[in-house]
Amino acid sequence: MNFTRTLFPLSMLLLSGCVVGPDYQKPDTALPVKFSESKAASAENVTLNPWWESFRDRRLNDLVYQGLAENLTVRQAMERIEAAEANVIVAGAGSLPSIGASAAGSVSGQDGSYLRRSPGGGGGHSESKSMNAGLSASWLLDFFGQYRRSKEAANASLDAAYDDVNVARLAYLSDLVSSYVNARYYQEALALNRKNLQSRRETLKLTNEIKEAGAASSLDVLQSEGLVNQTLADLPALETGFHQSANHIATLLGVPASTITSSLIKGSAQPMPRYATRTGIPADLIRNRPDIRAAERRLHALTAQIGVAESQLYPSIELGGSIGVARNFNAVTGSLSSWSFGPSLSLPIFNGGALKAQVKIARSEAEQQYLTWKSTVLNAVEEVENAQTALIRDGQTVAALRKVVQSYEQTLNLARESYRGGASTILDVLDAERNVASARLSLAAAIRQLARDYVALNVAIGGGSEIGATTIASK
Numbered sequence: 088m089n090f091t092r093t094l095f096p097l098s099m100l101l102l103s104g105c106v107v108g109p110d111y112q113k114p115d116t117a118l119p120v121k122f123s124e125s126k127a128a129s130a131e132n133v134t135l136n137p138w139w140e141s142f143r144d145r146r147l148n149d150l151v152y153q154g155l156a157e158n159l160t161v162r163q164a165m166e167r168i169e170a171a172e173a174n175v176i177v178a179g180a181g182s183l184p185s186i187g188a189s190a191a192g193s194v195s196g197q198d199g200s201y202l203r204r205s206p207g208g209g210g211g212h213s214e215s216k217s218m219n220a221g222l223s224a225s226w227l228l229d230f231f232g233q234y235r236r237s238k239e240a241a242n243a244s245l246d247a248a249y250d251d252v253n254v255a256r257l258a259y260l261s262d263l264v265s266s267y268v269n270a271r272y273y274q275e276a277l278a279l280n281r282k283n284l285q286s287r288r289e290t291l292k293l294t295n296e297i298k299e300a301g302a303a304s305s306l307d308v309l310q311s312e313g314l315v316n317q318t319l320a321d322l323p324a325l326e327t328g329f330h331q332s333a334n335h336i337a338t339l340l341g342v343p344a345s346t347i348t349s350s351l352i353k354g355s356a357q358p359m360p361r362y363a364t365r366t367g368i369p370a371d372l373i374r375n376r377p378d379i380r381a382a383e384r385r386l387h388a389l390t391a392q393i394g395v396a397e398s399q400l401y402p403s404i405e406l407g408g409s410i411g412v413a414r415n416f417n418a419v420t421g422s423l424s425s426w427s428f429g430p431s432l433s434l435p436i437f438n439g440g441a442l443k444a445q446v447k448i449a450r451s452e453a454e455q456q457y458l459t460w461k462s463t464v465l466n467a468v469e470e471v472e473n474a475q476t477a478l479i480r481d482g483q484t485v486a487a488l489r490k491v492v493q494s495y496e497q498t499l500n501l502a503r504e505s506y507r508g509g510a511s512t513i514l515d516v517l518d519a520e521r522n523v524a525s526a527r528l529s530l531a532a533a534i535r536q537l538a539r540d541y542v543a544l545n546v547a548i549g550g551g552s553e554i555g556a557t558t559i560a561s562k
Contacts, residue, residue: 106232107401108394111239111387116461118369118468124475130367133375134253134553138545139264142358142538146351147267150336154263155256155555157341164248164255171241171248178241182234184224192218219413228404236394243387250384253377253552261546263339265539266332267358272535273329274354276528277322283524284318286499290516291315293503307513314517318524357534360541366475366548372467375549379467382460389453396449399442403433467547474544481537488530495522 121127139151155161195215229235291311297303333351334344373379410426435442499519505511545551 105230106235106394107397108232108236109390111243111390114383114386114457114460116464118464121368122366122468122472122475124472124479125366127368128365130365130371130375130548133365133367133371133545133548133550134377136545136550137554138364138550139260139542141360141362141541143361144267144355144358146355147264147358150267150340150347151260151263152555154259154340158255158259158339159341161252161255161259162341164252167251168245168248171245175238175241175245178234178237181227181237182229186222186224188220188222190218190220192216217413219411221409221411223409224407228406230404231398231401233395233398233403236391236398240388240391240395243384243391247381247384247388250377250381254381256555257377257546257549257552259339260551261542263336264358264542266335266339268535268538268542270329270332270336270351271355271357272531273325273332275357275531275534277325277329278354279524279527279531280318280321280325283520283527284315284322286523287311287315287318287520290503290513290520293506293516294513297506302509303513310513310517314520357531358538359534360538364478364541364544364548364550366471366544369468369471372471372548373464375552376463376467377549377552379460379463382456382463386453386456386460389449389456393446393449393453396442396446399445400435402435405431405433407431470547471544474540474547478537478540478544481533481540485530485533485537488526488533492523492526492530495519495526499523 137148137151140148193216227234291308291314294303294307294311298305298308329351330345330348333348336351337344337346337348340347367375373383407430410424412424499516499522502511502516502519506513506516
């Protein structure tokens, strides 16, 4: 009676074809309604926004699109999609019938004087030939959704692989544009130092003229020479910075270092963003950031793996059958055929708690991935907040430094005129020279930082992560 009570519910469960394990629910987390320094207005789909074009630099645009199809990190991520697609096929294959065929043949014989000679005088030799062939089939009935959950997990992992390509593409955009900004900064710094060198040489010439007139000392001349030599000493480091940035750009494009250096030597203005960036609201990041989407898809995959682990706790039924044919060419009967068909039931009775432990492991891994997803979301919000704050403040710094440069340039002109007239010393001129040089370089560095802030903000909101996806996927 107890056996009947147990068997009947089990048979109903098998016939219902249920799927064990939790059904996936998209995660949610509390986010502010807006970023601290922007309006509470949702942004459009920024994943197709070519934000780097706001620099209005054709050379930069050409480099970006050239590298979208050639960057090795992006191409590696594309290859991982191939493996993920194959895993989907593997996961789904288990729920389909499996059919196999086999065939074998053999020839055997004996030689020896003790063998009875045949009536025809064949001598001591005996030979036998045989052949057999078979066809087998099996089908594991997926009553508890083991393979359905496996395929669900594989499809979610495939989606994550596609998002990983966008993550790689976004990292490429950040690295390439930032490296280009650095290269142009070093060129601007070189130009400014050469300009400062020319100015300081003029000051040295002026000092020598005044010394010849008896109004300046040898100390004044030595101080002017020292400033000239200091400027000459600063040039090599800036040239090294330019070449390193150009070499890194070449590597990002998938070509040997220094390949594109010659095309960048012709200077260009420092990149300056021309348009403001609409950051949207924090909730937009869940849609636009590929790393957040990838983390969410991996959570889906691990949630489905809970069902795979739970399905191992229940019985499994497999339908199997075979057909075989055997023929012995020396036998009177000729051939023999056989067949078999029937189900087999497997019950997990005692396994030391291993199967239940696997379920706990699967649930723990899913919970860990949820925490990873939540951490990814919060980090994304922080990145946007930091980049936006830096972009606003560094923009104010650039505006202030432009005025500082103008003031120091006027001060230098006045100091030189005063020095010619004998109303001031060479130290006043040298101080003015230093102030002008320092202010110009500070302005160039601030412009570089402003451009890098603009890059960081657009990358933080996921801008441009899907540009080039169709083109690359078709290759």
